[in-house]
Amino acid sequence: MNMAVNIAGVEWKNPVTTASGTFGSGEEFSEFVDLNRLGAVTTKGVANVPWPGNPTPRVAEVYGGMMNAIGLQNPGIDLFCKRDIPFLRKYDTKIIVNVCGKSEQDYCEVVERLGDEDVDMLEINISCPNVKEGGIAFGQNPKAAESITKAVKKYAKQPVIMKLSPNVTDITEMARAVEAGGADVVSLINTLTGMKIDINRKTFAIANKTGGMSGPAVHPIAVRMVYQVAQAVKLPIIGMGGIASAEDAIEMILAGASAVSVGTANFHNPAVTMEIVDGIEKYMQAQGFDSVADMVGIVK
Numbered sequence: 001m002n003m004a005v006n007i008a009g010v011e012w013k014n015p016v017t018t019a020s021g022t023f024g025s026g027e028e029f030s031e032f033v034d035l036n037r038l039g040a041v042t043t044k045g046v047a048n049v050p051w052p053g054n055p056t057p058r059v060a061e062v063y064g065g066m067m068n069a070i071g072l073q074n075p076g077i078d079l080f081c082k083r084d085i086p087f088l089r090k091y092d093t094k095i096i097v098n099v100c101g102k103s104e105q106d107y108c109e110v111v112e113r114l115g116d117e118d119v120d121m122l123e124i125n126i127s128c129p130n131v132k133e134g135g136i137a138f139g140q141n142p143k144a145a146e147s148i149t150k151a152v153k154k155y156a157k158q159p160v161i162m163k164l165s166p167n168v169t170d171i172t173e174m175a176r177a178v179e180a181g182g183a184d185v186v187s188l189i190n191t192l193t194g195m196k197i198d199i200n201r202k203t204f205a206i207a208n209k210t211g212g213m214s215g216p217a218v219h220p221i222a223v224r225m226v227y228q229v230a231q232a233v234k235l236p237i238i239g240m241g242g243i244a245s246a247e248d249a250i251e252m253i254l255a256g257a258s259a260v261s262v263g264t265a266n267f268h269n270p271a272v273t274m275e276i277v278d279g280i281e282k283y284m285q286a287q288g289f290d291s292v293a294d295m296v297g298i299v300k
Contacts, residue, residue, distance in 0.1 A: 001284055002291040003277075005039065005259055007236050008159035008184035010120050012039030012094050012259065015292050016249070016277050019240050019263030020045055020098035020123060020163075021070065025084035026091075032270035037277060040094035042261060043084060045125050047100050048109040050076035060196045060205040065215015065242065066264055067194050069208035072100045072125075077110050085117055094120040096161065104151050115157040122158050124148070126178075127165040127190040139165035139190070142177035149181025159184035161238060164229075166218075167193050171225045172232035179233045187238035187261065188229060189222045215264040218242045223255050230256025230297050244272065246279020253280075256297035 003014040017040040018026075025043045026035055035041060053073025060067045074080070080097075088095050097119050101107035111122060126138040126145055138144045149162055162178040164171060166189035175186055191212025196205040222241025230237055239257030243249050244265040252260045265272045280292070289295050 001281070001289070003281060003284075005292050007238070007259055008121070008161075010094060010159060013092075014039040014277050015253065015257075015259040015280065016273055017042050017094075017096060017238065017259060017261045018266065018273060019261040020125065021068075021072075022263040022266045025080070026088050027084070029266065029270055033273060035088070035091040035093050037274050038093045039259060039277075040096050040120070041088055041091075042096040042123060043080075043088075043098055044074060045072045045098045045100035046074050046077055046080045046110060047072065047102075048077055048106050048113075050074065050079070051100075055207040058206055058208065058211070060211065062194070062196055062213065062215075062217075064217030065213060066267070067196055067206060067211035067213050068191070069206045069211040071208070074100070077113050081113070081117055085119060089118060096121040096123050098123045098125055098163070099152075100125045104148055107148060107152055108155050111152050111160075112155040115155065120158060121161055121185070122152075122156055123161040123163050123187060124152055125163050125190070127163065127167075137165060137167075139163075139174065140168055142173050145174055146177040146181040149178045149183050153182040161185040161187050163190055164188040164225075165190045166221065166225055166241075172228050175229040175233045175235075179235055183235060185236045185238060186229060186233065187240060189218070189225050189241045192218055192221065214242065216242045216244055216248075219244075219248055219251075223251050226252055226257050227255040227299075243276070244269075246276045246283060249276050249280060250283055250295070253292065253295050254297070254299045258293070258296050
């Protein structure tokens with residue numbers, strides 16, 4: 001039985017990675033998780049310069065998950081290349097670097113810089129507000145999404161994963177746009193925009209007013225969007241959104257995801273990724289699947 005998956009020419013030992021922003025760059029989780037057991041580690045978003053992030057409070061617990069407005073706080077590409085990549089290279093796992101920016105030029109600078117680094121794939125977070133576009137997120141405008149994909153692909157030496165925002169009317173339109181721009185892979189979903197009010201303080205629970213909602217409550221929405229995108233494009237899909245168990249991960253694969261990414265669940269169960277790898281393997285044995293690829297998208 002073969003747990004390996006091939007995502008845009010990159011061979012992972014199994015279909016499980018970590019969702020950007022929920023796992024740091026692996027170091028803080030390395031005491032709880034054997035990083036060698038993961039198909040890939042996806043890092044926290046990294047920009048061309050350090051970002052301080054949003055004012056606090058910026059995390060709130062909600063029914064069925066959590067909300068965050070961290071604002072992509074990160075140390076910048078220089079420190080990342082010096083500190084985080086050498087750490088991850090000590091492990092037998094693929095490295096996916098999540099890239100964020102405020103303009104097309106920002107993204108391209110980071111992607112170009114990573115061209116000479118020993119990393120396996122790039123995940124482009126187009127759910128950041130695009131400042132040059134007057135505040136519209138790249139991820140909500142198909143033309144902007146296609147254009148940034150094309151721009152990034154000019155500089156990228158590694159396969160490019162475009163991470164899609166669910167905060168759109170039609171997710172397939174966005175998937176088709178990045179496919180037209182030359183994306184190698186799509187990953188979805190990013191967080192859903194939410195709000196929580198603290199009734200005792202009579203103010204917003206998060207200083208930013210709104211935050212990204214993640215966790216089990218968003219899972220059925222994510223499964224639906226992965227299924228829709230699988231019908232609309234020919235690209236491999238990394239499915240994410242509320243995955244907290246092997247069952248959740250298998251649902252994503254049957255809906256059309258070639259790999260899965262585990263996020264919020266890491267916070268309350270740091271070993272969850274390893275449990276999911278084991279659970280997928282048990283399911284394959286029980287159901288007679290020879291490879292993960294045999295399971296992908298079989299629910300039509």
